[in-house]
Amino acid sequence: MRRSASAKAKDGKYPKSRQRRGPGRPRSEQARQAILGSTLKLLGANGFSDLTIEDVAAHAKVGKATVYRWWPNKAALIADAFASNTTPQLHFPDTGSLRTDMSQQMQQLIRIFNSRRGRIVSAILAGGQSDQELIAAFRQRFLWPRRHEAYATLRRGIGRGELPKHTDMDLLLDSLYGPIYMRFLIRHAGLTPAFVDRLCRLVLAGASARRK
Amino acid sequence: MRRSASAKAKDGKYPKSRQRRGPGRPRSEQARQAILGSTLKLLGANGFSDLTIEDVAAHAKVGKATVYRWWPNKAALIADAFASNTTPQLHFPDTGSLRTDMSQQMQQLIRIFNSRRGRIVSAILAGGQSDQELIAAFRQRFLWPRRHEAYATLRRGIGRGELPKHTDMDLLLDSLYGPIYMRFLIRHAGLTPAFVDRLCRLVLAGASARRK
Amino acid sequence: MRRSASAKAKDGKYPKSRQRRGPGRPRSEQARQAILGSTLKLLGANGFSDLTIEDVAAHAKVGKATVYRWWPNKAALIADAFASNTTPQLHFPDTGSLRTDMSQQMQQLIRIFNSRRGRIVSAILAGGQSDQELIAAFRQRFLWPRRHEAYATLRRGIGRGELPKHTDMDLLLDSLYGPIYMRFLIRHAGLTPAFVDRLCRLVLAGASARRK
Amino acid sequence: MRRSASAKAKDGKYPKSRQRRGPGRPRSEQARQAILGSTLKLLGANGFSDLTIEDVAAHAKVGKATVYRWWPNKAALIADAFASNTTPQLHFPDTGSLRTDMSQQMQQLIRIFNSRRGRIVSAILAGGQSDQELIAAFRQRFLWPRRHEAYATLRRGIGRGELPKHTDMDLLLDSLYGPIYMRFLIRHAGLTPAFVDRLCRLVLAGASARRK
DNA sequence: CAATAATCGAGACGGTACGTCACGTCTTCTT
DNA sequence: AAGAAGACGTGACGTACCGTCTCGATTATTG
Numbered sequence: 001m002r003r004s005a006s007a008k009a010k011d012g013k014y015p016k017s018r019q020r021r022g023p024g025r026p027r028s029e030q031a032r033q034a035i036l037g038s039t040l041k042l043l044g045a046n047g048f049s050d051l052t053i054e055d056v057a058a059h060a061k062v063g064k065a066t067v068y069r070w071w072p073n074k075a076a077l078i079a080d081a082f083a084s085n086t087t088p089q090l091h092f093p094d095t096g097s098l099r100t101d102m103s104q105q106m107q108q109l110i111r112i113f114n115s116r117r118g119r120i121v122s123a124i125l126a127g128g129q130s131d132q133e134l135i136a137a138f139r140q141r142f143l144w145p146r147r148h149e150a151y152a153t154l155r156r157g158i159g160r161g162e163l164p165k166h167t168d169m170d171l172l173l174d175s176l177y178g179p180i181y182m183r184f185l186i187r188h189a190g191l192t193p194a195f196v197d198r199l200c201r202l203v204l205a206g207a208s209a210r211r212k
Numbered sequence: 213m214r215r216s217a218s219a220k221a222k223d224g225k226y227p228k229s230r231q232r233r234g235p236g237r238p239r240s241e242q243a244r245q246a247i248l249g250s251t252l253k254l255l256g257a258n259g260f261s262d263l264t265i266e267d268v269a270a271h272a273k274v275g276k277a278t279v280y281r282w283w284p285n286k287a288a289l290i291a292d293a294f295a296s297n298t299t300p301q302l303h304f305p306d307t308g309s310l311r312t313d314m315s316q317q318m319q320q321l322i323r324i325f326n327s328r329r330g331r332i333v334s335a336i337l338a339g340g341q342s343d344q345e346l347i348a349a350f351r352q353r354f355l356w357p358r359r360h361e362a363y364a365t366l367r368r369g370i371g372r373g374e375l376p377k378h379t380d381m382d383l384l385l386d387s388l389y390g391p392i393y394m395r396f397l398i399r400h401a402g403l404t405p406a407f408v409d410r411l412c413r414l415v416l417a418g419a420s421a422r423r424k
Numbered sequence: 425m426r427r428s429a430s431a432k433a434k435d436g437k438y439p440k441s442r443q444r445r446g447p448g449r450p451r452s453e454q455a456r457q458a459i460l461g462s463t464l465k466l467l468g469a470n471g472f473s474d475l476t477i478e479d480v481a482a483h484a485k486v487g488k489a490t491v492y493r494w495w496p497n498k499a500a501l502i503a504d505a506f507a508s509n510t511t512p513q514l515h516f517p518d519t520g521s522l523r524t525d526m527s528q529q530m531q532q533l534i535r536i537f538n539s540r541r542g543r544i545v546s547a548i549l550a551g552g553q554s555d556q557e558l559i560a561a562f563r564q565r566f567l568w569p570r571r572h573e574a575y576a577t578l579r580r581g582i583g584r585g586e587l588p589k590h591t592d593m594d595l596l597l598d599s600l601y602g603p604i605y606m607r608f609l610i611r612h613a614g615l616t617p618a619f620v621d622r623l624c625r626l627v628l629a630g631a632s633a634r635r636k
Numbered sequence: 637m638r639r640s641a642s643a644k645a646k647d648g649k650y651p652k653s654r655q656r657r658g659p660g661r662p663r664s665e666q667a668r669q670a671i672l673g674s675t676l677k678l679l680g681a682n683g684f685s686d687l688t689i690e691d692v693a694a695h696a697k698v699g700k701a702t703v704y705r706w707w708p709n710k711a712a713l714i715a716d717a718f719a720s721n722t723t724p725q726l727h728f729p730d731t732g733s734l735r736t737d738m739s740q741q742m743q744q745l746i747r748i749f750n751s752r753r754g755r756i757v758s759a760i761l762a763g764g765q766s767d768q769e770l771i772a773a774f775r776q777r778f779l780w781p782r783r784h785e786a787y788a789t790l791r792r793g794i795g796r797g798e799l800p801k802h803t804d805m806d807l808l809l810d811s812l813y814g815p816i817y818m819r820f821l822i823r824h825a826g827l828t829p830a831f832v833d834r835l836c837r838l839v840l841a842g843a844s845a846r847r848k
Numbered sequence: 849c850a851a852t853a854a855t856c857g858a859g860a861c862g863g864t865a866c867g868t869c870a871c872g873t874c875t876t877c878t879t
Numbered sequence: 880a881a882g883a884a885g886a887c888g889t890g891a892c893g894t895a896c897c898g899t900c901t902c903g904a905t906t907a908t909t910g
Contacts, residue, residue, distance in 0.1 A: 024884040057888095063890090065888080068868080123341065125338075125398070126342065128397075130338065175411060178392070179386040181392070204412070236853040238906075238907060243855095256908080264896060451861095485862080491891090492894080493860075547765065549765065552821075553759065554686065559823060561820075598835075603814030609817070612780075619807065623807060623811060626843060627838070633845045690870060699884060699885090705881080709872095
């Protein structure tokens with residue numbers, strides 16, 4: 001979004017002044033927080049298509065124009081709200097076993113997908129089907145950060161000999177996470193811990209056996 | 213979906229009479245086709261949320277009430293339109309090799325996902341995130357029919373010893389198709405034939421190796 | 425306004441059929457009346473610039489779109505409302521004396537101008553300064569009908585020798601009514617019966633004396 | 637209109653000091669001129685209701701708050717702009733003949749009404765119908781100054797015997813100017829020199845003949 | 849063959865939310 | 880203290896679709 005200048009200006013040589021800013025009333029951080037908070041709350045309660053900007057503005061006690069001033073459409077708003085709140089949990093452990101590391105992280109993921117926060121993820125993926133920017137925001141702010149951690153986890157596994165040296169990491173990760181996303185979106189079967197466990201076992205067995 | 217009565221009256225055992233029908237003008241088959249056709253066309257062009265009943269009716273040169281008379285909401289209309297057109301291709305071959313059978317079918321699937329028809333699938337999955345009925349229709353009319361064929365294919369593989377006897381077929385099929393759906397919806401990487409090939413190899417290696 | 429066809433079709437050869445009308449639900453006369461009535465009521469209460477279409481629609485218990493469907497803007501709506509209600513009073517008497525005839529009608533006029541209905545007239549004249557159509561509607565539906573009656577009254581006066589044969593009737597009528605409009609709009613002095621009486625006397629004296 | 641204090645402090649008796657003024661930056665005369673000028677320009681271009689403070693401020697390259705600091709509303713601004721520019725022409729001649737004096741001044745008036753400046757007058761009269769202060773400003777700054785000159789002109793006529801001693805001057809002046817305003821605002825007939833000439837002749841004939 | 853009945857197209861209806869605009873106020877930094 | 884800049888909450892704008900409704904016209908079955 002715009003106006004990142006002041007937020008970014010924390011190269012703090014001078015303790016608390018000097019953050020360059022143009023003239024005019026500065027953007028209200030309070031309004032911004034209220035809008036993002038209301039968006040998440042209403043999205044979790046009613047789903048993507050029932051979320052109206054009018055409701056968000058009213059719930060945040062903010063003028064509708066203030067929402068439109070900073071976010072061009074519902075999708076951008078949701079993406080921002082989601083990113084501003086993206087669980088600081090969801091990190092990869094380092095237990096010394098590849099399967100344990102992956103399995104534990106995947107278990108965390110399905111807990112989120114099965115919670116009220118899952119509605120937000122599904123709203124973003126749904127909205128993203130008709131909005132390139134939204135799905136791109138999901139990739140950039142949610143998918144890639146975690147995937148970079150996953151690469152590191154896989155590399156540790158390669159180091160320990162749990163995986164072949166030239167493993168296609170994207171193929172492997174899509175094989176692990178794809179089934180979770182599929183069940184999450186199509187809901188033809190439950191997203192249970194047991195499922196994750198067996199999925200992980202199945203795919204990692206295939207990956208380690210591949211050097212035949 | 214009130215349409216059942218007249219639709220059902222078609223399995224005419226008795227040559228050309230007796231199809232029980234009340235008085236009054238019968239439903240126009242031409243209007244039905246035009247509506248379903250327009251739905252698909254507009255859905256492919258603009259995505260779920262940009263599809264309006266008003267447009268469908270206008271494009272099909274039909275009164276709006278005619279649409280509402282037969283379909284209770286947008287989701288039902290899309291589901292019907294999708295089903296009425298579901299590719300008669302997409303069947304499972306029987307080549308004698310499990311991996312070949314699966315691989316060939318999955319290649320067909322990504323061809324569809326990568327074509328203009330893919331937009332319709334993605335629109336349904338997107339719409340389904342805020343409409344239980346729509347995603348249910350997708351499962352019932354698209355997913356399950358194919359999955360039943362897949363079960364048969366897997367059973368042949370078990371018979372040939374390519375898979376262990378007690379294979380969890382749903383887990384296996386989700387592992388094969390999940391990554392395809394994930395890439396299709398998140399678009400973080402391409403849906404290429406090579407990807408499908410390596411995916412199939414990876415997962416089936418895991419499945420056959422599992423009895424260790 | 426559109427759709428005058430059916431209203432006009434009273435050349436009733438065929439007692440109660442034959443009024444040609446296109447397909448589709450016919451316009452609701454009830455809604456039309458409610459809208460015009462609410463317009464006048466709110467206009468009299470609050471003046472031109474405080475009148476909102478939103479209020480009119482709400483007060484008439486009608487959708488906003490129904491107002492916009494039939495009237496392109498506030499001015500047209502007001503003009504129509506005014507015309508639909510134009511006082512059936514305000515006719516010219518025929519007393520045998522030109523001055524009495526004119527004076528009595530002018531007294532009626534200032535009674536209207538001084539009443540709540542005067543606000544409506546002033547709103548139209550105000551709105552008309554930035555809307556050609558509105559002021560044209562005022563002329564066509566209010567000014568000319570009365571002026572045609574005034575011509576007849578003046579001609580009777582000419583017949584009786586109260587006015588010269590070649591009187592410029594528009595000049596004379598503007599001289600009689602202009603001062604009323606001026607005081608009505610600028611409000612620098614009261615619109616009293618005494619004023620009207622003396623005005624009438626002054627101008628008619630000038631008109632009859634002109635043949636010098 | 638809070639501006640009085642600083643404006644008044646200008647009649648500097650004392651050469652170049654002592655003009656009592658509080659601390660702080662003095663009001664910018666340049667901004668004032670730019671605002672009034674932009675107001676007139678935009679008013680002449682678009683009429684009363686299309687004139688926005690936002691446009692005025694932007695066009696004058698001035699902050700919106702600077703406009704609001706000095707003028708409480710649009711009406712006051714327009715009134716001020718109008719007054720600040722009121723044609724220094726429009727004075728009454730003294731030719732020795734009442735009819736010539738009046739006629740010449742009225743001809744000047746219709747020249748203004750027919751010019752681009754007429755739009756401004758009509759905008760003020762229009763706006764004044766829903767704003768007491770605006771019409772009051774028009775009377776105070778435009779009507780009364782001229783009318784006082786007119787009284788003097790009429791008194792000279794009385795002195796010369798062109799008018800009866802106890803002439804009702806307001807009635808007479810409204811009779812002369814009212815028809816001009818009426819034609820100006822309702823536009824049912826042209827504001828031509830010939831019209832003014834005959835109007836003047838008609839009304840003054842009535843006025844001088846009244847002593848019967 | 850009329851009467852009845854359900855469909856069709858068209859399009860107006862009362863609503864809701866949209867995204868924009870201007871309002872008049874405010875908060876910041878600059879002059 | 881006034882200036883410009885520009886964000887703020889407010890509220891009306893005019894538009895687009897919603898899903899329902901009333902029309903006249905059409906097309907079948909039933910009496």
